[in-house]
Amino acid sequence: MRFRAILLSASLLLGMKSVAAADHVWIVGGGPALGNSQAQIELNVNWVIQVLHGNPGARQLHVYYTDGNAPGKDVVLWQPPKESRETLQPLARVFDEVNANGESYYSHQVPHVVGGTEASALRPSLEKEFSTLKPGDRALLIYNGHGLHDSRDAAGNTLRLWNNTSLSVRELDQIMNRIDPAVPVRFVFTQCFSGGFERLVHPRAQDTLELGEANRCGFFAESEDREAEGCSASIKIGDYRDYSTFFFAALQGRMRTGELIEVNPDRDGDGVVSLHEAHLFALAQGQNADLPRSTTEVFLERWQPWYLRWVDTGAEPDNVYGKIAREVARKNGLPEAGPALVHEMRGRRQALATAMDSLLDEQASLGQELGALRSAIRKDVAARWPEALSPYTLNFANFLKKDLTAAQDFILAHPRYAELVAKQDRRAALDEEVLHVDRDITQLDKILRLRTLARLQSQFEQHATAREREWYGRLMSCEGQGL
């Protein structure tokens, strides 16, 4: 009887503990300054919050965004301005302010924000919140913003935070050391050079295979030395399709645009889409310029011993990475495997590289032509309205008041203005074309990388030591958890 009572109270205590255990999600987002805090980042963060709310289970949100709840403007939105005198577009074209002329600024509309991301404020807040986590809790850190590269050491790669402050991999590692090692900490980094943050799983963020004591794993949009697909200030949803777009679409079951996703991301069919499965979905479906990776994948790359490197690089194991490589090849109209795939990929890469070179050449020569055209028209404008050349002055204010319409009419009637417009529009179109070619090249890189990962996984199964398997298993079990 007494034994039963003890058993009952113990199970009640355990039950209470599991009730008290909670999932915590930290979202850190926004740019380092107004000009780099694009509306796309804000929309991304809002969408992630929506995905988190839409998924079953309760979780505590801790959102940090740009200047926090300060009323200042901290988001820039770009929309193509109308071609009219009212939008000052003729003047903007001649004075090379076309981009700035399409920008508008506002204070962010991100819900649940508890603070800003300025490093001096963010660091103590994270330290405080991280130290409250207890065994049974789970942590997820999502960063949506910009990053910088340290060419000497990937542990020096940084998150670019508000007010042009930053947080390096090493600093974040120290902050995360406040978390109880029993708590699984997952992170999703979507910025440029995000692969450097893979070091968070190693002791003191060192360049080593060994895992630290903490239970950490993560997903990254790019490697430690590559830029992620650009953060456009545009809000045209179809325009941006970075890693997070596909990663969170897998977790929600819908694309950001609302349509249901066509491929089931639940690869193991257990009814739950894990973060690892979401990552695999992003790998397979992402038609973008990102080459994403997870901590298990980087672990495999780090693990590969010298005697297996470059060996049998034509092998095609039929594991998950091999399957995704075939899927991506099929999606891109390539043979799925074999020498035919390798041959066709080489040919296509060559063609794309040539196309990219000619686009970049055209961009460079167009830049020079535009400079000459603008200064020619500007010279004619300045001959009649010299005040137009001195912004931020009383002269300029008077010019805007009295002569703006006449000056813009003059510009519109200028014999070289039509040429300027055509060339500026061509330059904008060229940016798009470069992005498309870059995306196509990245798909080829992705197929190669997936085939390499397939071989690595197969080699790992044959050659890894018990300790290495234990480390890999730890990472995999961390990545394999759901939201």
Added chain:
Amino acid sequence: MPWQRKKRRKSKKRPPLLPYILIPPAVYAVHVFLLFLLDSVRGDGLMLHQYLNESRGGLVRQLVSDGWRALPVFYAASLLLWFEVRLLSRFLHWRGVVSAAIAGAATGWLLAFFLIGKSMAVVIPYTISGLLMAAVLGRIAQPPAARKRR
């Protein structure tokens, strides 16, 4: 002079150390070149891809760091092959480059087959490296008189 004669005899018996030091790195360089050829002709062309499209510095760093790890193994393999060549010539009287090369190829093949992988693409570079290393060792181990007779 007696002391002069003694000195000459000593220098005659001194083993040629330099070739033994140089053979493993040279064979490793050939081994990497073989891997490059196989990777370019029969594989995904990863080495060339990394050189042309990714980080050239990264490729060089990778090769250097792999080289440091590989060299002790290549030195150990050269020691093993040297023993094999000596044993063959002493007990079976199989002297010369050809028998040494066959023994080296067989050793390289066996080591690669059982320790690394069973596919031809894995085994071939190690077999050729073993063959090359043992052939050079067999050539060096041959007494000068035997070399002259040939």
